Amino acid sequence: LARGTAAQDLAGRHVVVSAGGTREPLDPVRFLGNRSSGKQGYALARSAAARGARVTLVAANTALPDPAGVDIVPVGTAVQLREAVLKAAADADAVVMAAAVADFRPAAYAAGKIKKQDGEDPAPLTLVRNPDVLAELSGDRPRPGQVVVGFAAETDNVLANGRAKLARKGCDLLVVNEVGERKTFGSERNEAVVLGADGSETPVPYGPKDDLADTVWDLVVPRLDRS
Numbered sequence: 001l002a003r004g005t006a007a008q009d010l011a012g013r014h015v016v017v018s019a020g021g022t023r024e025p026l027d028p029v030r031f032l033g034n035r036s037s038g039k040q041g042y043a044l045a046r047s048a049a050a051r052g053a054r055v056t057l058v059a060a061n062t063a064l065p066d067p068a069g070v071d072i073v074p075v076g077t078a079v080q081l082r083e084a085v086l087k088a089a090a091d092a093d094a095v096v097m098a099a100a101v102a103d104f105r106p107a108a109y110a111a112g113k114i115k116k117q118d119g120e121d122p123a124p125l126t127l128v129r130n131p132d133v134l135a136e137l138s139g140d141r142p143r144p145g146q147v148v149v150g151f152a153a154e155t156d157n158v159l160a161n162g163r164a165k166l167a168r169k170g171c172d173l174l175v176v177n178e179v180g181e182r183k184t185f186g187s188e189r190n191e192a193v194v195l196g197a198d199g200s201e202t203p204v205p206y207g208p209k210d211d212l213a214d215t216v217w218d219l220v221v222p223r224l225d226r227s
């Protein structure tokens, strides 16, 4: 189906999508970040809206045009993203965690800009763990029957790492893609395999992120709670 004439198979549903990459501040001018552009998450939000869903898009540090008809909640850090996702997930039928969430954040935040000292080595950077939003949502569904989808970026042993990650996180579907310096980040295209907790394996050929988005919803729809 052409977009715009999409089946309304998400009509009456509320879906939450996280997109982009979190930034963990060190001081007012510096942060630890990642290369996620948010394009895949935005494609998921557009696709869901075209299929009739009410969409909440939790956007971490993206620089992309706002998709029409989507509620956008901008966030900065992993802790802020967790709060926004959990709040929106309370009445959601499905949650798709496409955001690249920083695993760690600096243990301390300097209220003033960190200055270098003449002749002194830099102080080592101490990091602490961030909350794992996907694992938390999967283990304790805010709404019974909610479908939870994760994304995994892997550079090696893509399938084996993906299967292990799906089991560890406890989500229903995990979209696994291979990344590298020139692969996926910021690009318009993506190649992936979607692993299901039921053992299913759906390869998605190299193509536009919109196609992967449509495939994700195709796999979510039959798993939605019908009660």
Ligand code: CTP
Residues within 6 Å of the ligand: 078, 097, 098, 099, 100, 101, 102, 103, 130, 131, 132, 133, 134, 135, 149, 150, 151, 152, 153, 165
């Ligand atoms: N995720 C999350 N909270 C975190 C880290 C990751 O919700 N603190 C979510 C991401 O949004 C993604 C999924 O978990 O949907 C997998 O992210 P990934 O970084 O691949 O998984 P990790 O468990 O962090 O494993 P790794 O050690 O490989 O980074």
Ligand code: CA
Residues within 6 Å of the ligand: 101, 102, 103
């Ligand atoms: Ca991670």
